Amino acid sequence: MGNRTLNIFVLFLIFGHVFGQEKKGQLPIANVNPLLPGYFADPTIKKFGDTYYIYATTDNEMLASGVPTVWYSKDFKYWYNYTMDVPSLESVNLRNFWAPDIIEGDDGKYYLYFGNCQAGCNIYGYVSHTPIGPWKKLNKDDTPVIAHNCPKEGFPSLDAQFFTDDDGRIYAYWGTWVHYNGGYAVGELDRESMSKIRNPENIPLEETPDPFEAAYMMKKGDKYIFMYSGGSCHDETYNVRYSYADSPYGPFTPGGNNAILATNEDETVHGPGHHSVLEENGRYYIVYHKHDYPMTRGGLSRQVSVDELVFENDSTLQKVVPGAKGLQNLLKSNVPPNLALGTNTTASSYYHLQSLEYDYKYKPSFAVDDHNATMWKAGDNTLPQHLTVDLGRVTNIKRVMTQFEFAGYYYQYKLEFSKDGEDWELYVDRSNNTIAGSPMIDDNNVEARYLKLTVLDTEKTGLYAAIWNIQVFESLFDTPLNLQGNPSTEGPGVKSSHSKLVSVHASDFSQAEQTVSIPNKGDVGGNFIQEGEVALAKDDKGVTAFNFAKGALVLDVPVPKSLEWNGSFTVATWVKNPEISEEGECLVSWCDRFRFNLANSYNALHFNSGNYGAAAHLDGHFDMKYNNLPSPNEWHHIVLTFDGVVEKIYVDGKLDNSQNMVLASQIENAKIRIGASDVGENFSGYLASVQMYDYALNEMDVKKLMQSTKPFKNKE
Structure with a gap:
């Protein structure tokens, strides 16, 4: 699934991907069509009766923390989505349903397994009489089926996939960040309870070269084909690899033609991995996710695709050819022609x-x-x-x-x-x-x-x-299952007021005045209350500014609802940073990093030299740095904008960096803070003014704002 807990997140920083500056235009898509319309990852495909099901991680929000979902189809062309009813834990309200797998038991019931890192990185199990629920807990006391630290201390139990052998025994394979954790894990599922793992063992790292996560076991003849994903799920290095063995526990021998699925030359398939396999009429199909296009920052706006998987012999796989015509053998649609096609x-x-x-x-x-x-x-x-x-x-x-x-x-x-x-x-x-x-x-x-x-x-x-x-x-036709989800009790989302929310200028005050309470002249009103060391001062050029040491100005009214989730915004500051560190130096924040810390749930404008130098979201895979770090001890106009699709950082009126983003900003109980985040990250320097809007200024507007708010009137 990729980075899921804070103590592991820091390890990913070394994999930060820096995009080139050559602009990419329309995608050549003729032969590569994602199977599902939307952002889904880690797909498990199964066929129960005459219906295909795809269980997947719902992507593109708060580190892939969307609803538990299933797609179903009878013809492999028209797919229908349904949000499943999965009970939460007693101790925590579940919002992570990662990398699902499902088994049909000997008793005719269906057993669903999800990974989750909210109470430790565990695999939880559920049971239902149907493949789509409603689901009940396998263990009423919330005991995981595969717990964190299994089979050894510190091992994160995620990305579990289950394999039923010819003798009816069921084996589980799991593990993520395995290059840090000494290899994948294998154990046998207790078929009586379907909720316990027996004889768990580590698979030695050398038996699966260049691994990352997403184990998947299948059998061809007498050979056990252990497939897995390598590289980093955040960028183009993600790929599918395999090893093989004579038993479910190994030892495993690396296979030929690795990696069998990787980013192709024209990047129509970018960062493919975390797959499952469907066997149909003696042919095999690999169902996997790949990145969207244009690619959303962090690589967690993934889409499910399918291609044919070909064996050279029982222990050797050929490289996958994306868009292969063999896929047409799966399509059996009786749906009438789509009259809108190409109109x-x-x-x-x-x-x-x-x-x-x-x-x-x-x-x-x-x-x-x-x-x-x-x-x-x-x-x-x-x-x-x-x-x-x-x-x-x-x-x-x-x-x-x-x-x-x-x-x-x-x-x-x-x-x-x-x-x-x-x-x-x-x-x-x-x-x-x-x-x-x-x-x-x-x-x-x-x-x-x-x-x-x-x-x-x-x-x-x-x-x-x-x-x-x-x-x-022009005619009706039967749709499978005829399911309909439950009504939502939320929303609709709050609209932008298209206004200036915050406006503060140090030049409106004299040095003799206190900074205990600073009126906000923006439309949301309120006062910025001093916390810690903040004072009005003049710099060495005589510019009046707020001088921050270890303090902040905190607005005493709630963050406007128009800034939550994917709401657009602009934050503009005139700032002078005497010494630029590699971390911290938060200029303005309006979400709480501490409470959520899930990828795109957090937003803040910074001025440091690190990966989150310009915009902080979580780590180097989602944050935005400065391409050209503004010089220290000089006044700069720094503006961060987001229009709901692209985040941009402007320095002195010029676009310095940009990235595609989908945000899930969490503003509940948060405060707008100038000079710090909720966890500190204090700015140490001069700040002359702040403006904040609930819409994105364009480049011309940014330049006009820079001129109208300049604090030194061309003295420098």
């Missing part, structure tokens, strides 16, 4: 991603290409936004299926239809929808040429109107 589309707007790394357009046409690597995304995260599909002729429309960007959150919308593109009638009204799903299925019976989808609201703050695919059908 003309228009939209209220579309997002043009322009950063130091990418120049990429989320075109309206991407919503009708039936491709799960591309989407239409509105030009910004304001709502409403609409997409119009021109079918080219008047035809009967009985079903519309819409795949929104996030399958686990609800979208509120309406569909309208028209024969001429001018007079519109209502096809369906989902303006009060609170149920998530993918696809959203809307049935009616109308004659129309045009369909207009208007996105009115989203469950989470700052989410865009964005659609992987919209599909239109």
Whole structure:
């Protein structure tokens, strides 16, 4: 699964990936189509009866901490998402459901296993009469099936996969960060209880060269094929490898052709790994995740893909060829043609991603290409936004299926239809929808040429109107299971007020005045209360500023809700840092690092020389540094912006660094702090002013703000 606990996170810093500055444009995607429309990772594929199921980690929020989910399909082409009912622990409210696996037991019941690091890195087990739940705990006292420190002290029990041998015995294989922890682990699952591991052992590190995580066992003839992922899940080095043996416990011999699946030359498959295998009619298919494109910082916005897996003999695998045509053997769809495929589309707007790394357009046409690597995304995260599909002729429309960007959150919308593109009638009204799903299925019976989808609201703050695919059908057809999730009690997300939230200028005060309480002239009001050592002072050039030692100014009103989750923002400061350290030096924070510490749940602007020199989120895989570190002991205008897609840092009016991000900012009980974070990280230097907005300023606005707030009036 990748970095999941704080004591391990620091080890990943040495793997920090620095992106090149050559801009990447549209992706060549012709033969590489992710299987699922959305961000999911660590897939386990199973076939129970005539239905395929994919259990996966829900990615792209708070270190892959989304809802427990399953995708199901009867034809391997049209997949349907369902949020499963999984009970929480007594001691902690579960939010991590990592790397699931499932077994059908001898008793006909289904046994589901998840990893979690909230109460130690453990594997927990659940049981149900169906493959989709509802689930009950295997151990009512929350005892893990595989506990942390098994089979040895300090060993994190994550990424468990189970293998049933020809004699009915069930073996478990698990382990992550195994290059630090002495190799993978293997043990036998007690078939009576399905909740205990017997005879756990370590697999020696030398038997699985270049490992990281994600063990998977399969059998070919008399050979046990032990597959695993190497490299780093955060970047292009992630890959799939294997060793083989004559017994489930080994010893294992490294296989030929390693790595059998890795980043390909054109990067249409980037960082592939953490897989499972489906055998169908004597052929094998590897189901794995890879990074999205354009790639979101940290590499945890992953997508599930599938390719054919070919054996040379019982102990030798060939290298996987992404997009191989052999995959067509799995497709058995009786769904009628999609009338929207390749039709003309228009939209209220579309997002043009322009950063130091990418120049990429989320075109309206991407919503009708039936491709799960591309989407239409509105030009910004304001709502409403609409997409119009021109079918080219008047035809009967009985079903519309819409795949929104996030399958686990609800979208509120309406569909309208028209024969001429001018007079519109209502096809369906989902303006009060609170149920998530993918696809959203809307049935009616109308004659129309045009369909207009208007996105009115989203469950989470700052989410865009964005659609992987919209599909239109002139006849109805059966959908498997016909499941529907439960209504959400949250949201919709708070909208941006498009205002200046915070405005503080040291020049408004004299040195004789106290800094005990500083009025905030921004729209949220309140006062900044002094904590620790902060004083009004003049620097050696006579500039009036707040001089921070080990102190902060803390706003006494709540952080505005428009800044939570993926809400846009701008933070601007005039600052002079006498000595620039490798860590700390927090200029402004508005989330609590201590309470959550899960990847993109934390935001703060810094001025240090380390990996989180500009923007702090968690570690070197998510944070943003300065490409060109501002010089010490000089005044600089430093601005951090986020528009819901790209985070940018400007220094003295020039773009210095940028990265794609999806945030899950946690602001509950947090405070806006100037000069420190909730855990310290104190800034030591001069700060002349701070402005904060709940929207992203563009480059021209940043330059205007720099000129209008300059504290030294060209004296330097």
